[in-house]
Amino acid sequence: MTRDELERELLAQPVRSLQYMLRRLSLQYPFLPEIVADGVFGERTLEAVMLFQRELHPPVTGMVDEETWNDIRERWILLERKLAEPRPVRLFPGQEARVYPGNEQEFLIIPQAMLRILARYFDGITADQADGLHGPASVANTRWLQRAAGLEESGIMDRQTWELLGRLYEMFVVKERKQQDSSRYQGRG
Structure with a gap:
């Protein structure tokens, strides 16, 4: 998936994408709760946003403005790169070699x-x-x-x-x- 495709996917379902990114970030930041990506901005999502803001992106507002969204997204992208499996490399030539x-x-x-x-x-x-x-x-x-x-x-x-x-x-x-x-x-x- 290209970066543009990823961006379109994230923006198509913003609450679910926010929840997914915050859940993944909880792997790196233990203070974040593991929330369910259900597409509903409820109490658990609000709590996760506020904890993210308190620890990493003040001030704590509970609102996901463009700056907060971009910070969550950038941290998530870095984490995904860090956790990604290495790209397989074809080391042996074709079948007949x-x-x-x-x-x-x-x-x-x-x-x-x-x-x-x-x-x-x-x-x-x-x-x-x-x-x-x-x-x-x-x-x-x-x-x-x-x-x-x-x-x-x-x-x-x-x-x-x-x-x-x-x-x-x-x-x-x-x-x-x-x-x-x-x-x-x-x-x-």
């Missing part, structure tokens, strides 16, 4: 580096340089991965092997990182 033993490809540096990290979690991964050369250690690691998945042990880094590597990396490395991040964030609440 294959790196044969002895070949060199720059994009092979990424799976080699991923395998180096996965070696902390698995026995059988050979120490290798992340240099893009599909030499003996890189081929052995590719075969290890294929063997672990029950695939043909060709030593060729192809799309199927790459996707398996990606899943392992997400399960063991990214998962661990998410758990650390979430426990760190919860500790601040």
Whole structure:
């Protein structure tokens, strides 16, 4: 969604949008109550607006003028950027791409580096340089991965092997990182 589309959506249902933004902001600002985005400017919404104004945007009026709206919106946009998942990046070329033993490809540096990290979690991964050369250690690691998945042990880094590597990396490395991040964030609440 573009910024213009977002802006139109927010303005189409201003009370519901205000409630949604304030509810999301309560993740960062514990003094804000978690209100329901029902589209009715009731007591809970008034309370949330007044608390927002008291703590972040004086004076406390309970009214959402343009300045208050813009401050809530800007803080919400910053929070959404902070909480957003990182953009996925396509690291392996198309479906037909294959790196044969002895070949060199720059994009092979990424799976080699991923395998180096996965070696902390698995026995059988050979120490290798992340240099893009599909030499003996890189081929052995590719075969290890294929063997672990029950695939043909060709030593060729192809799309199927790459996707398996990606899943392992997400399960063991990214998962661990998410758990650390979430426990760190919860500790601040």
